[in-house]
Amino acid sequence: MRRYNYEKQVEKWDVLEVTADGHSDKNPFVDYKIHGTFTGKHETVTVDGFYDGEGVYKVRFMPSFAESYTFEVTGSAVDGEVLTGEFQVTPAGEGNHGSIRVANTYHFAYEDGTPYYSIGTTCYVWELQSDELIAQTLETLKNSAFNKIRFCVFPKHYDYNLGEPRSYPYEGTPMDSSVLTKENFLEYTGKTEGNHWDFERFNPAHFQHIEKCILALRDLGIEADLIVMHPYDRWGFSQMTKEQDDLYWKYVIARFCAYRNIWWALANEYDLFPKKTVEDWERYAKIICEKDPYNHLRSIHNCIPFYDHSRPWITHCSIQRQDLYKSSEYVNEWRERYKKPIVLDEIAYEGNIQHGWGNISPQEMVRRFWEAVCRGAYPGHGETYMNENDILWWSHGGVLHGESHKRFAFLHKIMCETPGIGLCPYEKCGWDEVCGTPEESTQKQSPVKDYYLFYYSFMRPSFREYHFDDESKFQVNVIDTWNMTIEDRGVFSGKFKVELPGREYMAVQIKRMK
8 A cells, every 4th residue: 555644634824745655766757747636615726746756746735724625646656546535724823814915906915814015125045055044044034024035946146146056956967166256257157068957857855945945934924935037047047948947837836836925936037038038938927827726926027128017927016127216216107007016126225236236225225115115016125235255135145234124114014004905106195295095996085085104205394284175183193214213293184284304214194083
């Protein structure tokens, strides 16, 4: 009798894993298949399994209901035997709200309806560093406001990223990296000479380690925005064939899609791949839509030209700013164009490296965050400060050296106080201010809102005058977004004047009293 194992109880939106012994001859990654069907009272879900090495196959399932389930697992990997079982799904525990979904057109909420306000960061290959550095990164994240992090499956070859990763996704050997220097690294970008990989044999240990990191993020309440492909490569992973790409995508989805905190980022800077076409990206998207039964969030990230974010498979816009100076200022236009959540995953990074994308001030980073939020978008952070060990947060993680990150918890708290789900631009605000009001449907729009969040960025007014109607009473707070203070100014009605300190980065929060 074939051996297989599974837990008899699992939490709602957690992972139920069936592990079975199977064939390890030939090439188990391509010559054998395994899949499972999981059935409860309210859902039936079929998923692909995968080979995990050492003669072991796994099939993973994320249940959406607290109820009894049964399963059948079969395939050529187990000689067509039907492995059956039953298990109980318990209610979701504390902090488990399920996966993130699009809500209210431009915003996000967890599966259980709890609003989610993204405060993201980028650490491209943090999980491919040493155990010590990974632990340091997780501790930094634990003590931060970040609830989303972008990172890659493949290692990265770029400035400050010339070392070898802790592991590789395929069996084989890399080129000799001892020839790499800061001066000649571009010479090796995109080269495949010297690499010896079997693109039909995955290295399970590489993916097992990434899974541990995804789970560690989940336990911290952080979404894993997984960058599945990227062009910064000296190993040949960005130049695989169509068949190799498709095999990779199916393997990644089978391994990771049962984790509730996964987001799919098809690419970082899709337009820099020399050998990929729009048809390729659309094919990958089709694979995700077919193979991921949980409908995790999906995006694709640009360097210069935007992908067509109106494509139906794209759930939200993952945007890198195109203008040298402007970023958040374009949110109104993008919201109107795409009618989807706008996530500014790269509005430039706080730091001091030579590149213009990596040397803005902490004050400017915080300004871009507040402006994006008040316009109804979700900004992302990165940090690129020079140091003697070339350990930059934006790629390696570790510790944060800047000042902007210290101010995001303050902003996130104010975001969470928004009535309803999310802010939208207040079209009646003055030309010299930015204002957000609660997102409302067309049917619910009213001339006087219950909540206003005005932001004055680098302008320094000594006072502002407001008039919404003659009857309502409004409670007014003056917010110093940099110094993180909130001053209660009392209750006003009719036309009223609010004194301001004449400093940059001030905001005024106005709440209508019921």
